[in-house]
Amino acid sequence: MSDNHDSASGVPTSGHVWDDDLADFVNQPPKWWMLGLTASAIWVVVYLLIYPAIPLPSAGTFFKGIGLPGLNVPQPGVDAKDNNKWTAIKELSQDQAELDAVRKPFEDKIKVMTPAAILADDKLTEYVTRSGKVLFSDNCAACHGQNGKGTFQSGKFAMREQGYMAPILLDDDWLYGGKIDDIYTSISGGRQGMMVAHKDSLSAQQIDDVAKYVKAMSEEGGKDKADADSAVAAGKKVFAESDCTACHGADAKGMAAMGSANLTDKIWRFDGSIAGITQTITYGVNSGDPQARVAIMPVWLKKDEQGHVVSKLDETAIKKLAVYVYKFGGGQKDEVAAAPAVEAVPAAK
Amino acid sequence: MSEATNKQLDNSSNVTDIYSEHIEWATNLGEKTIHAKRAPGRFRTLKYFTESLWLIFFFGAYLRWNGKQAVLLDVNNRQFHIFNITILPQDIWMVSLLLLLMAMTLFAVTSVASRVFCGYFCFQTAWVDLFTWIEEKIEGNPNKRHKLDAAPLSLHKIRVKATKHLIWFAIAIFTGISFTVWFVDAHSYWDDLLHFHLSAIEKATLFAFTMGTYVLAGFLREQTCLWLCPYARIQAVMADSQTILPAYDLQRGEPRGKLQKGKVIEKQGDCIDCFQCVQVCPTGVDIRDGQQLGCITCGLCLDACDSVMDKIGRPRGLIRYASLDELEGRSVKKIYQHPRTFIYVGILLLALSGIIYGLTHLGNLTLRVAPERQPLYVTMSDGSIQNKYTFKVLNKTDKDVEVKVSAEGGIPGQILVDADKPQLIHHGKAAGFTVFVKAPGANVHEEVTKIEFRVVNILNPAMSAEYDTVFNGPEDEHGHEHK
Structure with missing residues (x-):
């Protein structure tokens, strides 16, 4: 090779000549460039050994690498001699610890605060609504719908439920009360709707009459309006004389204590058509009748005899959910929480 | 022999001639350190002025405005403070217009007057100029430097070289610091620096810019312009025969020949082959070979040649800023006769008006x-x-x-x-x-x-x-x- 030189310049050539005098020069790349190339090649080997890239039996397992002297990444449950070894799991747990450290001051406060106190704190509310969104999507949205917009039942139970599988949580109509503590109680203790079937106590005609009367209360804007409407007078009589008022009240506005529905507003828990109302009255809710409507909210907070939480959600999570649901827009102001503000007035005098 | 065969032979000899030319293409791979001579002149003075604009880079960040740093590119908190204006990420589209503006200015200037940026404003040129100025103060003129480089290791050599590198490194560190303080509060940065409290990213920035300055300006020098800089490579597509650039007047200069005392040699051109233009060139090119990659159009060869022309009683301007058209005797168009001038100016105005609109409509x-x-x-x-x-x-x-x-x-x-x-x-x-x-x-x-x-x-x-x-x-x- 070395005796092949270009005659004009003296630059070494590869020795291959074609078209009489066309030859390939063999100029070396610059020295600094060659140094860079060599250094990169050496670094590749070093990198592969340090990081878990090549299975090495000497490292204990095959996927640890030999580690980096001076690197100290302790991880609970991992042998201390592996502290100098990097793994993706370690990085993950470090990131998680970092996140937990940010959340800790909030979580610690929520643990000892009542839902109403959390609601009064803007910053905590902001925090809670964000983590509440995740909890809600994981646990509640299956029945209550994404964002609490309700889910229509379909398939096997479609006829029986006829309407929402669980109540819409965005409106201001609450069967069991819309104050923050009521919501907390509903989630932790669960709820079971109950309405007896009237197919034996009332005749078909009576049920039809009272269904029309109930529908009129909602559509015409209250019980007074329906009472004045002679078209539904038969239903009014049935409503007053049978056991309807026992649960729904003489004013038909329902009782939060027992979860009976307000019949005068525009919101229907089940189907609001005449046929739907007739079915609800005839077969009841959770009455045991195979045709009855089903309305069950499971118990979300369960404790064993020692008082340890055994359910999927603990008190903190349920507090978050209560605040999150309250903030949907239908939450009712708590008079008790507002009371101290009133008392503060004479003190200021 | 037929006429056709003759012609073929002529052609083949022409082709072979091309190969001998490659001697002129000798590539500079940095094996030989270029020690350029420092000669006074118009362009040398101009260069000192334009390069001193970089003093703003060193000291501008310390300017305060209403009790805060006047210009603070607070990347950490995602906001830029420029005097009274605060630019948040929502307004960052203006930065893309600013980049467009700067790129177009660069292109426009290059098409009209070649690599003005390289020769007078580029940080590489400026820092290399500073580094070689220090080198000259410590090691002496280029001859002495060549001798010192070739000399065997001695106590004297070590002392001189160490002094130079220490000063170089100090400048490099100060460059690194000066870069960083545009992005964090300058006063608290110095405080953190002196207490060794710098954050990891501040340390990394300081290290990268210190080493970058030291290596690029101290060692790589013109190699950066030749092999690293993309702008040097793309400038060829922006310059054309109407672009003015430092050029050797071939017609006037050739045939070149050494000046002989008391003799007037017939038919000899004005170039006396004194190599002054090569000696002063910071990138070591011979401008008489024509426009080339290594030429950063700094005009130092013009100064050198003019001073020689003055001495031998010839008119100045054997090497001068001229377009190829001018040198070859073609008609020279004025700047406003080039359509590209209007295209560049149009884009410049568009970008500029966009930025002005953005700055005046920031809202609150x-x-x-x-x-x-x-x-x-x-x-x-x-x-x-x-x-x-x-x-x-x-x-x-x-x-x-x-x-x-x-x-x-x-x-x-x-x-x-x-x-x-x-x-x-x-x-x-x-x-x-x-x-x-x-x-x-x-x-x-x-x-x-x-x-x-x-x-x-x-x-x-x-x-x-x-x-x-x-x-x-x-x-x-x-x-x-x-x-």
Whole structure:
């Protein structure tokens, strides 16, 4: 090779000549460039050994690498001699610890605060609504719908439920009360709707009459309006004389204590058509009748005899959910929480 | 022999001639350090002035304005402070216009007057100039430097070289510091630096820029221009035969020949082959070979040649700023006769007016409102329709403000639930909150009704922002009855 030189310049050539005098020069790349190339090649080997890239039996397992002297990444449950070894799991747990450290001051406060106190704190509310969104999507949205917009039942139970599988949580109509503590109680203790079937106590005609009367209360804007409407007078009589008022009240506005529905507003828990109302009255809710409507909210907070939480959600999570649901827009102001503000007035005098 | 064969032979000898030319193409791979001579002259003085603009880089960050750093590119907190102006990420589109402006200025200048940036303004040129100036002060003129480089290792050599490298390194460190202080508060940075409290990213920046300066300006020098810089490579497509650049007047200079005392050699050109133009060149090119990659158009060879022409009593300008057209005797067009001038100026003006528009329309509050989509609306127990809106208010001022929400349009009788509560927006931050709008069901006739929200600073009602969005309602079955 070395005796092949270009005659004009003296630059070494590869020795291959074609078209009489066309030859390939063999100029070396610059020295600094060659140094860079060599250094990169050496670094590749070093990198592969340090990081878990090549299975090495000497490292204990095959996927640890030999580690980096001076690197100290302790991880609970991992042998201390592996502290100098990097793994993706370690990085993950470090990131998680970092996140937990940010959340800790909030979580610690929520643990000892009542839902109403959390609601009064803007910053905590902001925090809670964000983590509440995740909890809600994981646990509640299956029945209550994404964002609490309700889910229509379909398939096997479609006829029986006829309407929402669980109540819409965005409106201001609450069967069991819309104050923050009521919501907390509903989630932790669960709820079971109950309405007896009237197919034996009332005749078909009576049920039809009272269904029309109930529908009129909602559509015409209250019980007074329906009472004045002679078209539904038969239903009014049935409503007053049978056991309807026992649960729904003489004013038909329902009782939060027992979860009976307000019949005068525009919101229907089940189907609001005449046929739907007739079915609800005839077969009841959770009455045991195979045709009855089903309305069950499971118990979300369960404790064993020692008082340890055994359910999927603990008190903190349920507090978050209560605040999150309250903030949907239908939450009712708590008079008790507002009371101290009133008392503060004479003190200021 | 036929005429055709003759011609073929002539051609083949021409082709072979091309190969001998490659001696002229000798590539500079940095094996030999270039020690350029420093000669006074017009362009040398100009270069000192243009390069001293970099003093702004070193000391500009210490300028204070209203008690804060005047120019602070606070990347950590995602905001740029330039005197009274604060630029948040939302306005960062202006930076792309600024880049366009700078790129176009570079292109326009290159097409008219070649690599003016390289020769007079480039940091590589400026720092190399500074480094070699120090080298000359310590090691002496280029001859002495060549001798010192070749000399065997001695105590004297070590002392001289070490002094030079120490000063170089000090400048490199100061360069690294000066770069960093544009991005963090300069005063607290020095405090942190002297207490060794720099953050990891500050350390990395300081290290990278110190080493970058030391290696690029101290060792790689013209190799950077030849092999690293992309601009040096693309300039060829921007320059053409109308571009003025330092050029050797071939007609006047050739045939070149050494000057001999007391003799006038017939037919000899003005070039006396004194190599002064090569000696002063910081990138070591011979300008008499024509325009080439290594030429950063700094004009130092013009100074050198002019001084020689003065000595031998010839007119100046054997090497001068000239276009190829001028040298070859073609007609020379004026700047405004080139269509490209207008294209460049057009793009420059567009970018500039965009930046001016952006800076004058920064505003102080920005409002974005996102209507809830799932579900679009909620029917309340009294039959009213409620919409939920997520507000995002950005406060671009440097003070916290409290805003109130109001709405125009929408549904008659609508109520903004809880909107009387003032919302605090911290300065330079965006705050989000929720507003419910409740409207009587009887009044909602359309699926979609236009509504405009407005946030107003409670203390200064002149400061406000609006956003147009919609109020969603149910499909109205009795729409025709209401009409």
